[in-house]
Amino acid sequence: MKNVYAKPSVMKRFLMLIITAFAVLCVAESSAQKLGVQWGVMAGINMADYSVKQIDKTTQWDDVKNEVGWQVGLMTSLNVGKLAIEPQLIYVRNKVKLTEDGHEATIKGNSLDVPILVSYKILGPVRVMAGPVFTVMNDNSGLGDLSVEQLRSTCSYAVGLEARILKKIRLDVRYNGQFKRKNTAIGKVDVNTVALNVGYFF
Secondary structure, three states: OOOOOOOOHHHHHHHHHHHHHHHHHHHHHHHHHHOOEEEEEEEEEEEEEEEEEOOOOOOOOOEEEEEEEEEEEEEEEEEEOOEEEEEEEEEEEEEEEEEEOOEEEEEEEEEEEEEEEEEEEEEOOEEEEEEEEEEEEEEEEOOHHHOOOOOOOOEEEEEEEEEEEOOOEEEEEEEEEEOOOEEEOOEEEEEEEEEEEEEEEO
């Protein structure tokens, strides 16, 4: 089996979106401050759990090894008392290695996610958060001739905790889950991710 490397189109489109969003945010910065809106950048690591349920006995994966991935993006926060609405734009990269009869193959995932989170302040700087996550661009590759389909759902969810330190630094740990498994060439795949992020509000 041969590995197929991810196409660069997703990254190029993501960079264009980042540039456009940054320009818009710069123009709106003074007005946003008056409205209690913050914006900033974020980055972190993730561990995606690819759970595969075989749909037949023709392909049996001996081992599924999940590896550490990463993400970067933009974040905003509309603060209303203890509540905050937090739209984000995140480029996510993760991968998993599959082994069958001693042959190893790697699936690489590149996606552009738009979480729309709602957080609530519960104690000091600590907040709980939850909300839907929309995957607007998705590029998965690997396994060559098996032609793996997109693995992640276009709509998933996130829950977690965050902390805001000195009103500028934002830390969060979140769990991203899918509502149902996706049918792919390797079976029914369920992708759940734990991510840790660090952000900075300008």
